[in-house]
Amino acid sequence: MLTAITGLLRLSWRQDRRKMIVALALMAGNAVAVPAAALALKHLTNAAAAGDAGTAAWSGVAVTVAAIAALTCAHFAHIAYFEVSELNVLSTDEQLIEISNGTPYLDHHERPEHADRMALAQDELQRIGEGLQALLTGGSLAVSLLLTTVLLTLAHPALVVLPLLAALPLLAGRRAQAAADRAREDSTVDTRQARHLFELTTDAASAKELRLLGLVGHLQQRYATHWRRATARIWRGELTAGLWRAAGQAVFALGYVAALVLVVRDAVRGRAGVGDVVLAIVLASQLNQQVASAVTITQQLVRSGRSLRRLDEVRALVPQPTPPPAAPPAEAAAPLAAPGVPAAPLAAPGVPPAAPGVPPAAPGVPPAASGVLLAPPARLLEGIRLRQVTFTYPGAAGPVLRDVDLLLPAGSTVAIVGENGAGKTTLVKLLNRFYEPDRGAILVDGVDLRDLDLAAWRARTTAAFQDYARPELTAGLAVGIGDLPRAVDDDAVRTGLARAHSTVVDRLPYGLDTRLGRSHADGGVDVSGGQWQQLALGRAMMRDAPLLMVLDEPASALDAEAEHRLFERYADGAARVAADSGGVTVFVSHRFSTVRTADLIIVIGDGGVREVGTHDELIRLDGTYAALYGTQAAAYR
């Protein structure tokens, strides 16, 4: 709770100091005005009972002023802190975006338990806005409670216990919240699965299969089972919470009745005035309301504190870059370029320069044991080498890839094939440094990938994946952001689309200016999955001289003929890239008509590389590739 208060104060103070001071002053005014109205009422009652019209009139004015001040202060305080609350939401959302993307790795997106934490954080941070209101109202309530306690004690010393009894509903409220939270957390797996099944059964992409296979009823049943299980858990949690809250309130209600009996008895015996009875009734009922609000506010504060903690939880899940090995293994230090290979020019014409302050890597240079990150080479001479690479997904039982040794030669087009789950995508994720190998190294012209400045390396790579982004921008921007500095250069965008063999933009109502998706106020255009994929391919083709281009089944939504045309067309682009920068094109595909065109084919299976060679070599080898190719070719005959 204390961390919630300090966290919220620090966050809000950073957003707008002046508005915070105004809001704090107004809430303090509200805190004093509420018990002051009760005190003035006591004087009004006593004066009226004694027939003192003058004091009664002034007391009446004081009651009115205090009541108006209480209302007005709360109202204007709300205006002052409303904007700060909204800025708090913006700030925490921005922090979540930064945390989520502040790592080169993907683990926190891909592991279901981490994805759950992310979803909880996204959900709960939306409610951080209520935190400041709870904090200010809570502060004001605390001051009011203090003054009320003093006034009650003055009315009758025994009444000092009344505010103490208020602690019980508070404690019960905390227990209640804990029970409700536990139930919610316990139900996240069922909720996630129910949500997935709901999306699956309402998604246009799956509608055909579901109807044909007669799956709707079955999936609906599964959805209902998960949902019922989640709801039953939440309901049990809420019931426990409700019982705790009711018990706390009941104890306080008993104390309230006892307090009134005491004061009335004193008044009957002439030891207190009518005003004291009125004061006790008003203060005790105010106290009741204050306690009820305090319970809600404490819960809101606890929730806000937890929301802020979610940021730390997510931060803790996000993997940080591992430092490169302190000293390279003896082998790595040896230049990998063949003897006689000329030294690479540091900047070829048309090739983006190295990032400022990042020393360029010369071919064959051993990893930077000094810890200085190197720029990728201006052009590849040897290529990208995987040396004894072993990789295990965090939390997985065993490695997906074991001791992989490979050379992806500079300027070549490399196809990766293998059964589902063989590790093809994993291999390209390692090349993009979304994960680090457990053992071994990936060398770019002899330099360990971990010794390259990651931003500079990524600036020289490009990729299209099976699961591509669908940015709801204009069509031009959705493609142009593939090369941010040229994002609004229509010629560059059209070139990217032409390289992707895409005519999708020609069929859009406003061409490159067409807004995509439904998030636009004036209504955007809905495009199909295949059209989104073509835009993603155009985006991947924006960069002119990449050292690595990854195409991981980027054409799964295109027909075999269209994919084949795309790769034929891409072969021209690959030749250009190869000439400009010695870039390597790696593509993953299950379509062998495309695969056979590659300069090098790598067959992945059983956790490693099974076969490597050209189409003709692998057919002659008559192994796995030949068998897979034969099966597919027969199917097309």
Ligand SMILES: Nc1ncnc2c1ncn2[C@@H]1O[C@H](COP(=O)(O)OP(=O)(O)OP(=O)(O)O)[C@@H](O)[C@H]1O
């Ligand atoms: N983030 C992850 N965490 C744990 N295991 C994973 C993760 N991603 C993939 N795997 C597992 O690693 C193995 C290799 O997956 P990968 O996606 O590389 O296969 P693939 O050859 O590309 O398959 P496909 O042809 O179906 O796309 C699979 O068993 C998969 O379940």
